[in-house]
Amino acid sequence: EAQVTQNPRYLITVTGKKLTVTCSQNMNHEYMSWYRQDPGLGLRQIYYSMNVEVTDKGDVPEGYKVSRKEKRNFPLILESPSPNQTSLYFCASSPVVAGVREQFFGPGTRLTVL
Amino acid sequence: AQSVSQHNHHVILSEAASLELGCNYSYGGTVNLFWYVQYPGQHLQLLLKYFSGDPLVKGIKGFEAEFIKSKFSFNLRKPSVQWSDTAEYFCAVIPIYNQGGKLIFGQGTELSVKP
Numbered sequence: 001e002a003q004v005t006q007n008p009r010y011l012i013t014v015t016g017k018k019l020t021v022t023c024s025q026n027m028n029h030e031y032m033s034w035y036r037q038d039p040g041l042g043l044r045q046i047y048y049s050m051n052v053e054v055t056d057k058g059d060v061p062e063g064y065k066v067s068r069k070e071k072r073n074f075p076l077i078l079e080s081p082s083p084n085q086t087s088l089y090f091c092a093s094s095p096v097v098a099g100v101r102e103q104f105f106g107p108g109t110r111l112t113v114l
Numbered sequence: 115a116q117s118v119s120q121h122n123h124h125v126i127l128s129e130a131a132s133l134e135l136g137c138n139y140s141y142g143g144t145v146n147l148f149w150y151v152q153y154p155g156q157h158l159q160l161l162l163k164y165f166s167g168d169p170l171v172k173g174i175k176g177f178e179a180e181f182i183k184s185k186f187s188f189n190l191r192k193p194s195v196q197w198s199d200t201a202e203y204f205c206a207v208i209p210i211y212n213q214g215g216k217l218i219f220g221q222g223t224e225l226s227v228k229p
Contacts (some may be wrong), residue, residue: 033217035219040123041221042204042219042221043158043204044219045216045217045218048216058216059216090157090158092217101165102146102148102163103217105159108157
């Protein structure tokens with residue numbers, strides 16, 4: 001089944017404790033992206049990657065890191081989480097055919113930082 | 115800065131009522147347009163998309179949207195809503211030929227359908 005998977009789905013952590021949220025897709029998509037969803041703000045892009053070893057900042061990259069060492073994986077790293085990073089996070093992937101096409105979203109990761 | 119505006123934050127309808135959700139974007143060039151739906155507790159699913167061609171596009175579950183380039187709009191419609199349409203709806207835009215396929219979302223419209 002074609003899908004985007006994220007782990008963990010739920011995470012409660014404390015300020016300053018490094019964490020990684022994994023994202024994997026099995027559709028051989030070139031493009032991958034991370035978003036955070038907050039009430040009243042919709043979804044905002046954190047980072048995106050057009051292909052392996054190619055990443056760039058989205059609208060709200062502060063406090064996050066990403067890497068794209070393999071085509072299928074795009075982990076999101078919070079080196080020192082803070083309470084304002086409490087949010088619902090979505091990973092997405094897309095084929096690139098004359099530009100980025102529709103994005104397929106993962107199930108989401110609900111993160112709480114105490 | 116490029117942006118997407120959804121006019122209604124919360125819409126309440128009775129079953130069988132007609133639906134129209136507004137979406138406007140601010141980008142003068144060519145765009146790819148999307149509507150996504152998020153059912154309670156679930157991830158985003160694509161309802162429909164517009165890349166080129168016929169500006170009236172049909173999606174899943176009886177939804178359709180019309181792209182009006184002169185108005186920078188991509189409004190979502192459904193002739194008769196059902197209780198199961200209760201969800202949050204997001205309009206999104208990718209300005210093509212932009213730097214990296216940044217998908218810009220509107221703030222979302224929460225639709226509540228009363229049985």
